[in-house]
Ligand SMILES: NC(=O)c1ccc[n+]([C@@H]2O[C@H](COP(=O)([O-])OP(=O)(O)OC[C@H]3O[C@@H](n4cnc5c(N)ncnc54)[C@H](O)[C@@H]3O)[C@@H](O)[C@H]2O)c1
């Protein structure tokens with residue numbers, strides 16, 4: 001080795017300078033991934049020191065592009081691969097890691113059927129698990145050595161991958177039905193037996209599997225679906241913040257969800273539950289939710305509605321006089337009829353929130369909450385600057401991607417990042433610190449309230465959500481609230497006297513360990 005002996009800070013400064021030499025975010029992603037593979041402490045040091053700048057590089061939106069090119073650019077495996085063709089190998093695949101029952105806090109698994117909004121990516125989807133874990137470690141100090149990324153390779157229907165000679169996954173159509181269910185059951189069984197203390201995080205599954213797996217297993221395993229629960233909770237945080245401006249309660253809201261899949265219906269469920277908690281009956285609350293999917297407004301005369309949409313289908317009779325185009329009731333018509341106080345986009349339909357739609361929303365109520373949440377950037381329903389301009393500064397906006405502050409009519413608007421990354425790291429840490437047997441609805445709500453409690457959104461242009469730069473502190477606050485709620489909900493298995501201290505102590509810092517002295 002060269003003679004110089006450097007500190008971690010000096011090494012990190014060199015890496016950061018090297019990073020400046022690249023021109024595209026994908027190149028930066030690859031550089032950081034190689035650093036991740038070479039020196040994990042140094043990688044996290046650079047990442048945590050420049051979190052606002054580098055989160056969009058290691059995570060959304062760049063991770064979407066990295067996934068598309070993953071086989072082409074393959075470097076090194078950072079995950080456990082479980083093949084649908086070799087379910088009998090699930091246990092050995094984990095055992096090969098040599099980790100004991102007390103060694104693992106967290107697994108992130110994806111079957112890559114709905115990566116962000118870019119569809120099915122087979123084994124290339126590995127990096128969504130890797131990226132989510134990097135955010136857990138950088139934002140909430142979950143020890144990276146105590147985490148495992150998992151890819152479930154169920155085949156892929158993505159022709160581009162099947163025809164790509166470089167593709168590294170199973171070259172057959174996606175396997176569904178009994179064989180798929182067997183793989184999921186085996187994963188849950190093995191992972192929870194080998195690592196009984198670990199939280200099992202599910203990411204970017206297709207809508208029907210995401211919901212089914214969560215509903216069937218929520219009571220049996222320590223399981224969390226980020227796209228449903230994490231997203232639902234960050235949206236709750238944004239809405240709680242927005243209601244501080246409008247001085248309303250959940251019972252006053254009218255919710256339109258555009259894109260009623262995993263994330264959209266997950267949010268509808270959490271906001272519906274909050275409406276019930278604020279005094280509405282189940283039925284009254286349902287009557288305040290409108291789902292729109294590919295076939296327009298979801299109504300109860302539609303055949304083959306998936307179960308997660310049925311609950312909110314509007315009676316056909318109620319909308320029989322509404323305008324239709326090609327038989328469908330459009331987003332614009334729904335907005336004009338309903339005058340939503342909250343409009344959410346989780347459709348992947350880029351630019352669906354047109355000027356006409358946003359103007360209609362702003363005509364309907366004084367300060368509408370507008371959340372175009374589809375990722376990555378090329379899927380977003382509307383850019384925040386447009387939503388602010390078209391609503392004449394009235395809309396209260398958050399989006400899934402990071403956006404720089406901008407001026408409108410003499411005011412600077414700061415747009416919060418309504419991405420589950422602002423919430424799940426703290427939720428995970430709180431779950432781990434409390435040893436919670438399950439992630440309860442109460443814990444999700446506590447996380448949402450803790451996130452919202454960190455901002456004052458009342459000034460015009462203020463953000464609805466905390467700044468990513470404060471994510472580490474914000475995650476610690478969320479973790480304390482979640483662990484406390486776990487105790488109140490009777491699911492905590494560890495009850496430290498001083499929760500704040502326990503959370504701080506549990507947070508891993510990127511520093512080199514002391515070498516033992518001889
Ligand atoms: N900001 C966040 O934290 C966050 C979290 C989860 C998901 N998302 C984003 O939300 C989007 C959806 O993710 P998902 O996991 O729910 O996917 P999904 O496939 O489960 O749901 C998408 C839904 O939108 C519908 N849709 C597609 N095109 C449409 C159109 N033109 N009009 C109306 N509806 C249409 C689909 O039929 C489907 O029901 C993705 O872009 C994802 O990145 C964001």
Ligand SMILES: O=C(O)C[C@H](O)C(=O)O
Nearest residue numbers: 060116117227375419420
């Ligand atoms: O990964 C993200 O950026 C958020 C979310 O989980 C998504 O699927 O879009």
Ligand SMILES: [Mg+2]
Nearest residue numbers: 116203204227
């Ligand atoms: Mg996701």
